[in-house]
Amino acid sequence: MSEETDQQQTQPAPSRRMVLALGAAAASTVVTIRPALAQTAGSVLNCQIPVPAPQAAGNYIAPDGSLVAPGTPGSFPPAPRALTGEEVKVMLRGGPSPAGIDSQSAQAYANYIRRLQAGMSGFTCYASLQMPR
Amino acid sequence: MAGPLYIADPEELVRAVELDGLTALFHVPSGMTHILAPPAPQILAALRGEGADAAELARRLSESFEIEGGEAEMEARLAELEAAGLVRRA
Amino acid sequence: MRHEFAVQVGPVGFRVGSEWRAPVASLQRLYEGYPPPEGGVADFSVRLEAERPWRRWMKPSVAIRGDYVLPDAAPLALAHGLLAAEMGMNLQMALGQKRYLLLHASAAERDGKCVLMTGASGSGKSTLAAMLGEHGWRFMGDEFALLDPETWLLHPFPRAISLKNRGIHAMEELVGPDRFGPWLKGTPKGTLRHLRPRQDAIARMGEPARPALILFPTYGADTAVRPVGAAEVFVRLTQASTNYVTLGERGFGALSHLVTEVPARAIDYPDGKAAMEAVEALWAELS
Numbered sequence: 165m166s167e168e169t170d171q172q173q174t175q176p177a178p179s180r181r182m183v184l185a186l187g188a189a190a191a192s193t194v195v196t197i198r199p200a201l202a203q204t205a206g207s208v209l210n211c212q213i214p215v216p217a218p219q220a221a222g223n224y225i226a227p228d229g230s231l232v233a234p235g236t237p238g239s240f241p242p243a244p245r246a247l248t249g250e251e252v253k254v255m256l257r258g259g260p261s262p263a264g265i266d267s268q269s270a271q272a273y274a275n276y277i278r279r280l281q282a283g284m285s286g287f288t289c290y291a292s293l294q295m296p297r
Numbered sequence: 298m299a300g301p302l303y304i305a306d307p308e309e310l311v312r313a314v315e316l317d318g319l320t321a322l323f324h325v326p327s328g329m330t331h332i333l334a335p336p337a338p339q340i341l342a343a344l345r346g347e348g349a350d351a352a353e354l355a356r357r358l359s360e361s362f363e364i365e366g367g368e369a370e371m372e373a374r375l376a377e378l379e380a381a382g383l384v385r386r387a
Numbered sequence: 388m389r390h391e392f393a394v395q396v397g398p399v400g401f402r403v404g405s406e407w408r409a410p411v412a413s414l415q416r417l418y419e420g421y422p423p424p425e426g427g428v429a430d431f432s433v434r435l436e437a438e439r440p441w442r443r444w445m446k447p448s449v450a451i452r453g454d455y456v457l458p459d460a461a462p463l464a465l466a467h468g469l470l471a472a473e474m475g476m477n478l479q480m481a482l483g484q485k486r487y488l489l490l491h492a493s494a495a496e497r498d499g500k501c502v503l504m505t506g507a508s509g510s511g512k513s514t515l516a517a518m519l520g521e522h523g524w525r526f527m528g529d530e531f532a533l534l535d536p537e538t539w540l541l542h543p544f545p546r547a548i549s550l551k552n553r554g555i556h557a558m559e560e561l562v563g564p565d566r567f568g569p570w571l572k573g574t575p576k577g578t579l580r581h582l583r584p585r586q587d588a589i590a591r592m593g594e595p596a597r598p599a600l601i602l603f604p605t606y607g608a609d610t611a612v613r614p615v616g617a618a619e620v621f622v623r624l625t626q627a628s629t630n631y632v633t634l635g636e637r638g639f640g641a642l643s644h645l646v647t648e649v650p651a652r653a654i655d656y657p658d659g660k661a662a663m664e665a666v667e668a669l670w671a672e673l674s
Contacts, residue, residue, distance in 0.1 A: 184336045184358060186366025189373040193337040194381045197330040197625045199632045210474075210575035212461040248461060248575075289459040312636065314643040316617035323639035328632070330625070330639055332618060 213252055213286035215243040215273045220284075227268075229275025240269045252277060253293050302348035302387035303375055305341045311383075313338070327382050340374055341383060348387030351375060388434060392472075393424050397533065397544040397592050398487070399480070400424025403472050405435040406443055410468030417469070417547050417568045417581055420589055431455075431483055433475035438462045451475040455482035467574045469581070473549065480531055480544075481629040487533035487542060488634055488641045491627040494527035494541055495519040500599035500674055501541050502666065503532055503649075505627050511606040511662070514554035517582060518659050519666065521561045526588040527596065536634065536641035539648075540595035545588045547581040555580045557659050599674040601651040602666065608655040610665055615651040 187193055216223050216231055223231040224239040232239045244264060247255070251262040256277070261270030280287045312323040320333040322341075333341075336358075343349070343357045351371045358364055378384040388404030390411040395401075401424065405411050424430070433453040437443035447465035453475050460478075463471045480489060492505035493516035502519075504512040513529035520526030528544040535542060547568060550558055555578070559567075568581035583589075601620060615623075624642055625631045631638045650673045656662035 181359075181361060181363045184339055184362035184364050186336055186364065186370035186374055187334075189369050191373070192377070193334040193374060194377045194383070195332045195622070196381050197332070197622070197631070210461045210463075211457070211459045213459060246461070286459050288457060312639060312643075314647065316621055316643070316646060318616075319618040321618065321621055321639070321643055323636055325636060328635045330631075332622060 211249045211289035211292060212246040213249075213277055213280075213289050214246040215276055215286075217280075217285035225269075225272045225276050227272050227275070229272060229277070229279045231276075240272045243269070243273055247273065247277075249289050249293055252290070256293070300350040300352070300372075302350050303344055303354070303379065303384045304346075304348040304387040305344035305378075305384045307345055311341075322383070324383060329382065331381055331383065336374060337378060337383075340378065344384055392418075393429055394418050395422045395424045395592070396476075396546050397528070397542055399431065399484075399544070400426075400429040401431050401433065401476050401479070402429035403433045403435065403475065405468070405472070406437055407435065407447065407449075407465060407468060409465065410435055410449070410472050413469040413569060414472055417583055419583070420586065431476070431479035433472060433479060435468060435471055435475070451478065453479055455479050457482070461575065463575070467571055469568060470571055470574050470576070470579060473547065473581070476546065477530060484533075484630055485633060487535055488638050489628055489630045490532045490534060490624060491530070491629070492532040493529040494532045494543070494596075495524040496527050496543075496594075496596040497524050497670070499596055501527060501596035502600040502602060502670065502674075503541065503598055504602045504604055505624065506603050506605065509551075509606065510604050511554065511656075512604060513548055513550060514557055514659065515604060515662055515666070517548045517550065517554070517558055517584075518561070518663060520585055520588060521558075522663060525591060526584045534598075534641050534645065535595065536637040538595070539597070539641060539644055541598050542595045543588070543592050545584045545592050547583055550580050550582055551577055558582055598645060598649045600670060601645075601649050602669070603651070603653040604662065605653070605655050607657070609657055610661045611655040612665060612669065613653045615653050617646045617651075620646045620651045 220231050224234045224236055224241055226232045226239045247262055255270055255274045261267045277290055280290050310325045314321045320338045322331050322333055343354055351368055355364060355371060390405045390408050392403045392411045392414040403414060431454050436450050436452050438448040438450045442448040448462040449465055449468050449471045450462045451460055451471050451474055455478060457478055492503045493512040494501050494503050495516050504515055506512055516526055516529050526545055529548045530546060531544045533542040533544055566583040571579045603615060621642060652669055654665050656665060
């Protein structure tokens with residue numbers, strides 16, 4: 165703390181108050197700890213994502229990743245095999261499509277994966293790819 | 298015009314540990330852990346017991362601190378704490 | 388199941404059942420000298436099963452199942468059955484362990500105190516712990532460290548050490564061939580070899596130690612040491628724990644005590660020898 169100066173004071177201050185900066189409106193002062201299961205379990209187990217999930221077997225994949233009736237114009241048939249976590253990571257970054265899959269199908273599959281919700285087959289794998297390693 | 302009243306849970310319902318300038322806080326009712334940077338811990342302390350709106354909160358804090366920042370910033374801090382479940386509307 | 392293997396590792400007993408003989412035979416050789424589960428009862432079960440009934444013989448594909456399963460797990464080839472068993476045991480711990488706070492870290496003990504090393508895959512924490520184990524330290528574990536929320540002591544979990552690439556060669560120079568498992572090539576984790584810990588690590592698997600140093604190692608740069616603030620250590624350790632949230636207030640208490648009492652450093656290192664020197668220097672300074 166600085167020494168008292170002999171500047172004039174209009175009234176004796178009972179104590180020096182510390183400054184409390186509220187921070188910018190857009191600042192973040194509260195960080196909530198999220199469960200790390202997906203990240204750590206993902207590092208102990210190799211995972212895969214079927215497209216579409218077995219629960220949705222028989223559906224085709226629209227370019228935006230939603231599930232549609234088989235044969236819907238512009239839609240893509242199910243992936244010939246489950247995609248590995250590594251393949252999906254590359255796809256989601258815009259990298260080359262997995263072996264045996266053309267780039268347009270790969271785009272649709274990537275969009276399907278981005279829409280996965282908890283409870284659907286492949287979600288845990290997708291979630292583990294999201295966490296920073 | 299008074300804004301919404303906010304209130305924080307009593308001290309018995311949180312566990313707080315100081316970690317090099319930040320506060321690690323365990324909120325017993327939710328089981329969640331948060332890391333808080335000033336002014337969040339000071340705001341929580343000021344909201345225990347009796348609810349306050351942003352203006353009243355600023356008055357309470359001014360008793361101990363010289364506040365830097367205005368209403369918009371105070372409301373942003375309150376919104377963060379509300380989103381984390383550490384304060385709620387009284 | 389047709390073939391069974393059971394083992395005690397630190398405070399945890401495992402049973403591994405398998406439809407094929409080979410993974411169980413590998414486990415028995417790798418875990419030679421380990422005791423069976425305490426009281427004859429396993430805490431967790433792993434089952435290595437055929438993905439589909441006909442995959443038991445045709446291009447055998449091993450699905451990892453057990454008390455706890457992870458959806459979306461990819462099956463492994465039978466040639467990697469040993470790895471499947473190890474992954475299965477890791478999974479039971481990651482999902483089922485509730486008594487101890489589980490940290491994804493390696494550990495080594497000296498004079499009743501221990502160093503904890505944590506970091507991403509490739510940081511070298513497994514190899515570093517293995518090396519310390521060959522240089523006067525007692526190896527405590529390479530995958531999981533078990534923190535007791537009541538005593539704040541770290542409990543050993545000395546499973547077979549999982550070595551990759553460079554780590555394999557580094558340890559082959561220090562250790563005879565009889566402690567190594569088979570070469571596993573082309574696995575989802577690359578090329579692996581397992582290493583059985585030394586006899587003293589196995590014999591003393593029930594002895595906890597007080598954490599005295601936390602390290603965040605990074606392989607690949609010239610030696611450098613940086614302090615790490617307690618808040619950063621806290622957050623990084625929550626991300627390195629699968630059961631922090633499950634343990635609730637006990638977990639918070641154990642972790643906050645750990646980070647406020649124990650100094651932490653980030654170390655960059657270019658090779659094993661430099662790393663060991665850095666660890667010894669920090670230990671002398673801080674423990």
